[in-house]
Amino acid sequence: MKFAADAPLGKLSKWLRIMGYDCAYPAVLEDQDPDDDRIFLTRTTGVKGKGVLFIGCNYIEDQIDTLNTLLPIKDNIKPFTRCTLCNTPLKTIEKESVFTDVPDYIYVTHDDFQICPSCKRVYWRGTHRERMEGIIEALFVRKPNPKS
Missing domain, CATH: 3.40.50 (Rossmann fold)
Structure with a gap:
């Protein structure tokens, strides 16, 4: 879709x-x-x-x-597979390739990275992703209507 x-x-x-x-x-x-x-x-x-x-x-x-x-x-849903900026499907990239593109702490503490082949934005699994996963889960949990 x-x-x-x-x-x-x-x-x-x-x-x-x-x-x-x-x-x-x-x-x-x-x-x-x-x-x-x-x-x-x-x-x-x-x-x-x-x-x-x-x-x-x-x-x-x-x-x-x-x-x-x-x-x-x-x-x-296939979360975190597209670039949020330009909509291009993300590709897995070797850690060594992002050394100059991510903060030092991120490079040291993470092993898995994805990159957008179009705009070159680098993605990793950080706390922001965990928050987004929680939001996605909450979006699809129907809450009872308080007026019913």
Whole structure:
């Protein structure tokens, strides 16, 4: 499943990338290739068309909940496999190759690294990743509605 998100959905596009989804951002519906099977996510009312999905909520948790209700995104998560900046799939890289690209402490305390082949951003499993894993888990745990 691939997505394209318009400008107001920047945070959603970043979280879709964190969860491993291909999400083009920012996207304009008119620029989409008709042969591309991307689902176009928009906050703009009145945008209609094949493969267009309106996301009416403001908060990221609600946006992801809406998306998961309409599509089975929870079932296909492959976290930390795409660059959050440019959407390119990440590649595993040898530790020695990142010596000059990461802080000394990170180099000494970590052995596994990934790199974005496009923008050259280096990723590693740090406390930020553990926090994101917790957020992803919490996003898909349905909370009871206090009004019911």
